[in-house]
Amino acid sequence: MKSDALIDLLLIEDDPRLADLTREYLEGHGIIVTLEENGEQGLQQALRHRFDLILLDLMLPDRDGISVCQRLREHSDVPVIMITARGEEADRVxxxxxxxxxxxxxxxxxxxxxxxxxxxxxxARGQSGPRTAVVTVGDLTLDPGSLSARLLGRPLDLTSYEFALLQALAERAGQVLSRDRLMELARGNADEAFDRSIDVHISRLRQKLGDNSRHPQRIRTVRSVGYQYMIPETT
Known part of the structure; x- marks a missing residue:
């Protein structure tokens, strides 16, 4: 398993000055950086090589970051961090x-x-914390060691962050967790800056679990507080 010092990263950024400064800084901290300056070339590079992470600018010539990410997700689960200059909630969501x-x-x-x-x-590498024991809640099974999840015996296609959120909820099934607490547990670092975009991840998790937010069987919204993974009823 690679260490933090052996991160192989693809940076897709069309601003030459920002790209050079970012690459210089990251390489100074032991990260291998491959740079592409437009969306199409960046996408082809991402599909040819298995990177540990892709740092993807939203506004790119010839093919924007949204299009690149959509196409990439059809073939790969490589972690993606989007870079946006506008900072508007709609873009982030x-x-x-x-x-x-x-x-x-x-x-x-x-x-x-x-x-x-x-x-x-x-x-993404399963190093976010010491817990490696398999978590089982009803018909949901999570294996933190392999970052694999199964529902009713069928594999779930989750991003690393979705898995971390689901793990945090499932390990504390029955407890109501605030958004801040969930983000802290999923990220493993309470000092990072976050916002309410966690609601978007929860919504995507519900879709993949086949859960209905109006009549939830798995993830319940507790208004003005946070979320709870519901303990299944036994018969």
């Missing part, structure tokens, strides 16, 4: 809905970017 694991908006702190990269890669 759309990025998360089509499969991005995280986002950061310009201008960003290099230290924050490095922390987000390392945190996302650790989750």
């Amino acid at each position: 759309l990025g998360l809905e089509i499969g991005a694991d995280d986002y950061i908006h310009k201008p960003f702190s290099p230290r924050e970017l490095l922390a987000r990269i390392r945190s996302t890669v650790r989750r």
Whole structure:
């Protein structure tokens, strides 16, 4: 298993100055950086090589970041962090809905970017925490060691962050967890900056679990508080 010092990253960014500064900073912290300056070339590079993470600008010439992420998700579950200059909620939500694991908006702190990269890669590699025991709640089974999830015996196709959220909920089935607590548990670092985009991830989780938010059987919304994974009734 690779360490943080051996992260192989693809940066897709069309701003030469920002791209060079970002690459220089990340390489100075032991990260291998491959740079592509437009969406189509970046997509082809991502499909040819197995990177640990893709840092993807939203606004790109010839093919924007949303299109690249959508196409990529048809073939790969590689973690993706979106970069957006606009910082508008609609852009962030759309990025998360089509499969991005995280986002950061310009201008960003290099230290924050490095922390987000390392945190996302650790989750994808199953290194986000010491828990490795299989978690079973009713017909849901999670294996943190392999980041695999099964529902009714069938595999679930989850991103690393969706898996981390579901693990946090399932391990504490019956408890109501606030959004802040859930984000802390899923990220493994309470010092990072987050917002309410966790609701988007929960919505996607519900879809993959076949759960209905109006009449939930698995993940219940507790208004003004957070979420709860419901303990299944026994017969």
